[in-house]
Amino acid sequence: xxxxxxxxxxxxxxxxxxxxxxxxxxxxxxxxxxxxxxxxxxxxxxxxxxxxxxxxxxxxxxxxxxxxxxxxxxxxxxxxxxxxxxxxxxxxxxxxxxxxxxxxxxxxxxxxxxxxxxxxxxxxxxxxxxxxxxxxxxxxxxxxxxxxxxxxxxxxxxxxxxxxxxxxxxxxxxxxxxxxxxxxxxxxxxxxxxxxxxxxxxxxxxxxxxxxxxxxxxxxxxxxxxxxxxxxxxxxxxxxxxxxxxxxxxxxxxxxxx
Numbered sequence: 001x002x003x004x005x006x007x008x009x010x011x012x013x014x015x016x017x018x019x020x021x022x023x024x025x026x027x028x029x030x031x032x033x034x035x036x037x038x039x040x041x042x043x044x045x046x047x048x049x050x051x052x053x054x055x056x057x058x059x060x061x062x063x064x065x066x067x068x069x070x071x072x073x074x075x076x077x078x079x080x081x082x083x084x085x086x087x088x089x090x091x092x093x094x095x096x097x098x099x100x101x102x103x104x105x106x107x108x109x110x111x112x113x114x115x116x117x118x119x120x121x122x123x124x125x126x127x128x129x130x131x132x133x134x135x136x137x138x139x140x141x142x143x144x145x146x147x148x149x150x151x152x153x154x155x156x157x158x159x160x161x162x163x164x165x166x167x168x169x170x171x172x173x174x175x176x177x178x179x180x181x182x183x184x185x186x187x188x189x190x191x192x193x194x195x196x197x198x199x200x201x202x203x204x205x206x207x208x209x210x211x212x213x214x215x216x217x218x219x220x221x222x223x224x225x226x227x228x229x230x231x232x233x234x235x236x237x238x239x240x241x242x243x244x245x246x247x248x249x250x251x252x253x254x255x256x257x258x
Contacts, residue, residue, distance in 0.1 A: 068106060068115075069105055069138055071095075072145060075145065085257075089241070092240070098138070104130060108135075109131075118219065122221055125222045139217060166207060170208065177209070182251065185251075190211040195216075197210050202230075217231060237254070
């Protein structure tokens with residue numbers, strides 16, 4: 001499927017804040033460093049890069065002052081993810097569902113100081129239901145569109161050495177990571193509506209798989225017991241993301257997504 005090679009996503013993620021592909025891999029090498037150095041500046045740099053790694057959706061989501069948040073254009077045609085995600089679902093999901101989150105968060109923030117989407121996510125629980133649900137829905141979906149790519153592009157990529165080592169360290173293998181991800185995305189593990197994420201810890205030396213309810217995400221303080229973590233892969237398991245094609249067969253949707 002178009003998600004067969006997970007690494008395309010990591011490239012796209014970093015590319016949003018890197019000037020060139022070569023710069024991307026320099027940043028990636030720092031972000032995924034397994035070094036045991038105790039140099040504080042090195043540790044701070046790694047954390048800073050990881051923080052920037054989740055900022056790509058913020059760039060896509062930003063708008064003018066009049067409309068602080070906007071629905072980003074898809075980086076591919078609606079039909080580009082066929083047959084894994086069908087065209088009608090993509091159109092409804094992007095143009096209707098995501099647009100509703102944007103309209104609602106802009107309405108909730110009307111007359112207030114413009115806040116970067118990442119700052120909005122950090123304090124979403126304290127900010128109230130509108131920010132948590134609609135702001136979270138906006139960030140999550142901007143993230144979702146940007147991480148995916150047609151199969152013909154994704155199949156030609158492979159992991160950097162640093163990322164491959166981190167996957168091996170955290171899960172044993174890429175296949176085991178996918179297995180754990182699919183188990184977490186199953187209806188019994190993520191009941192009802194929500195998201196499943198691959199996240200980086202705050203030290204930048206380990207990956208884990210977590211789930212969140214509704215439109216919550218790992219950037220929100222108070223959501224995960226482990227504290228804020230940096231999402232690098234996220235899957236929408238709300239029924240609107242797959243029901244036209246897969247009906248009640250969520251596991252099939254999740255496995256096809258790779």
